Amino acid sequence: LIPRPALERMPVYYRCLMKAIDEGTPFVSSDELGRSVGVPGVQVRKDLSYLSGYGRPGVGYVARSLASYLEEFLGLINDKEAVLVGVGNLGRALALYPGFARYGLQIIALFDNDLAKVGQIIGGHQILPMERLANLSRRLHIQIGIITVPAPVAQEVAEAMIAGGIKMIWNFAPCRLVVPEDVLVKNEDLAAQLAMLSYHITCRKVG
Amino acid sequence: LIPRPALERMPVYYRCLMKAIDEGTPFVSSDELGRSVGVPGVQVRKDLSYLSGYGRPGVGYVARSLASYLEEFLGLINDKEAVLVGVGNLGRALALYPGFARYGLQIIALFDNDLAKVGQIIGGHQILPMERLANLSRRLHIQIGIITVPAPVAQEVAEAMIAGGIKMIWNFAPCRLVVPEDVLVKNEDLAAQLAMLSYHITCRKVG
Ligand SMILES: NC(=O)c1ccc[n+]([C@@H]2O[C@H](COP(=O)([O-])OP(=O)(O)OC[C@H]3O[C@@H](n4cnc5c(N)ncnc54)[C@H](O)[C@@H]3O)[C@@H](O)[C@H]2O)c1
Ligand SMILES: NC(=O)c1ccc[n+]([C@@H]2O[C@H](COP(=O)([O-])OP(=O)(O)OC[C@H]3O[C@@H](n4cnc5c(N)ncnc54)[C@H](O)[C@@H]3O)[C@@H](O)[C@H]2O)c1
Known part of the structure; x- marks a missing residue:
């Protein structure tokens, strides 16, 4: 005690x-x-x-x-809010999706390095510049970061998230991220999922 | 022989x-x-x-x-092309994504029941009305259907796909589809995936 x-x-x-x-x-x-x-x-x-x-x-x-x-x-860990980096086609769809609230979750801040996008409002959130990622994540004790940027820049974005105290990364970019041991990465390769379906069909053909 | x-x-x-x-x-x-x-x-x-x-x-x-x-x-099974129904936020992101080509796959036709969307061109494909789904799928021997419509209408969309000879459904709507035995459904509940990440964090907290 x-x-x-x-x-x-x-x-x-x-x-x-x-x-x-x-x-x-x-x-x-x-x-x-x-x-x-x-x-x-x-x-x-x-x-x-x-x-x-x-x-x-x-x-x-x-x-x-x-x-x-x-x-x-101190129980400051924020397991219900996430930040998203890369507000392109996929990022925008995820940012606009109300379904995460079903689990009490929400994406609370959006970041992008395209200055033409910074300041736009998507799903009630203003797109913020990358410089603010680490500071905001740390202040709000954000643990979950969602990566929806092109694969070549995913690693540097992951590092910016980790600098902000993020411990879990949901990675949609088709690449392998190198992160410290205490950071967990969940890779979501949608193209590989579709390829699996196609492979199933091919197998049936010869089955 | x-x-x-x-x-x-x-x-x-x-x-x-x-x-x-x-x-x-x-x-x-x-x-x-x-x-x-x-x-x-x-x-x-x-x-x-x-x-x-x-x-x-x-x-x-x-x-x-x-x-x-x-x-x-006769080897007519088309395991490389898919149709997508529901060209909303998520459907549009998937339709615009060039990454499926990495596996030799592509979404070759888009359907939606919103007449304001029918005729629009997304990623080089014209959005088609739902009446044409079964016929086009059958003519092109499409095996894979992608569902990105709201959950309440996902079952009826699945049935329209199956009527067109589709044997595999990639379902993004958070609901369970009832399909014949020879049809395979792969459910992709992105909100549940995010919830898993959040749960991981909560577990760490008490761990
Ligand atoms: N669209 C899909 O359906 C889909 C499917 C599977 C995988 N993915 C993957 O998801 C990622 C995003 O795909 P998309 O289709 O939305 O791409 P996109 O090009 O539409 O969006 C990428 C966004 O990232 C931003 N960005 C680029 N570099 C950045 C950086 N260094 N820092 C911050 N923001 C940066 C861009 O400004 C843009 O807004 C890609 O890695 C892609 O391979 C997308
Ligand atoms: N946006 C996301 O990031 C996301 C994440 C997880 C799951 N989902 C799921 O994916 C599905 C699509 O989500 P969204 O955000 O793109 O929704 P949305 O409302 O933006 O798009 C739905 C589209 O389906 C069309 N549609 C509706 N009824 C139809 C019917 N009977 N036949 C044909 N088309 C019909 C609409 O016209 C619209 O274009 C939903 O079931 C949602 O729960 C979306």
């Missing part, structure tokens, strides 16, 4: 970590975390020791991983 | 069967098939006996099933 004062300091530690991530600082020391709430480094180490399984590396805490850990601990 | 004259009569039998199907006649006798090529009914029965596994019911041949059988026997 965690003492109440320690519990109340966790969200502040979390905000301090988020700020470090936004500024591009990979490590944060316990002294620094302590300054954000006005307690000594030793108290921070004691608070974080309540989080089972969270070790302390020698150079300070790794900002990204402690932030993810605190996100889960 | 089938004697050459018998083999050459098969496509004519097939056309005769197709004509009967178009006219709504369920059965065709061997005498009638014989008349289409100028041979007696007994010769027709001898020709068809070469098709292993094809029995002859008492009331004449069942037009649809003998036609399907001859389609396969």
Whole structure:
């Protein structure tokens, strides 16, 4: 069980970590975390020791991983909202689809690098420029990213999503994404699905 | 092995069967098939006996099933082309997608019951009215039908496809289709897929 004062300091530690991530600082020391709430480094180490399984590396805490850990601990994980990148033919159909709400899910933000599309409203959402992806995903604790861009740029889009804290990618581009271990990719190759149907028919022919 | 004259009569039998199907006649006798090529009914029965596994019911041949059988026997099965019904947001994205060609596949005809859409050109194909679905599918020996209409009308669209000889349905509508045994349905519920991703995240949270 965690003492109440320690519990109340966790969200502040979390905000301090988020700020470090936004500024591009990979490590944060316990002294620094302590300054954000006005307690000594030793108290921070004691608070974080309540989080089972969270070790302390020698150079300070790794900002990204402690932030993810605190996100889960504080119940900040957003498992109902997704962002979509690539508002072309397929992306637009998915963005306009009301059926996701059946499962309590929704695509809450759309991104595209085509400046002619940025600012357009699709399904009640304004298309945003790519620069805002990482920051918005992190602020809203988005976990799910949908990729509907051409295959050659899918990897760089995946990396931008991961930089924003996204842990699950639904990939419609026909290519293999290389991602860190803690990120899950679900590939959806619709053309391969149609090919399977066609193969079935061919098999029947010779069957 | 089938004697050459018998083999050459098969496509004519097939056309005769197709004509009967178009006219709504369920059965065709061997005498009638014989008349289409100028041979007696007994010769027709001898020709068809070469098709292993094809029995002859008492009331004449069942037009649809003998036609399907001859389609396969003559290699007329078209396993590379598909028709799509419901050219809305999703149907349009699929119709415009060049990626199916990677597997030698293509969507060759689009249908919709919205008369405002009929006649529009999408991805080089004119949107056709629903009345033409069964006839076109049969003439081109189409085996694969893609359903991208709202769930409440998906069953009736499936039946129209099956009437056109379609044997495989790729169903995007979130509903269960009831089809004859020889028709295969592949359901693609994209909303359920997204829900799976969300569920994964929730599981991680409590994991
Ligand atoms: N349309 C389909 O039915 C279909 C079917 C199967 C697979 N796919 C796959 O889905 C993806 C999208 O297909 P589509 O038909 O919608 O393509 P599309 O060309 O219509 O749309 C692609 C969109 O991505 C945007 N984009 C390109 N580079 C970007 C980048 N670096 N960052 C952000 N946005 C970028 C473009 O501006 C465009 O809006 C492709 O990988 C395709 O292979 C599509
Ligand atoms: N858009 C998506 O991303 C998405 C995702 C998952 C599932 N789906 C499913 O795919 C289907 C299509 O979705 P959508 O978003 O494209 O819908 P939509 O409303 O944009 O398109 C439906 C199309 O079907 C046509 N249609 C309706 N009744 C018809 C009939 N009896 N015969 C022929 N055409 C008919 C309409 O005229 C319209 O063009 C729906 O069942 C939906 O649940 C869509």
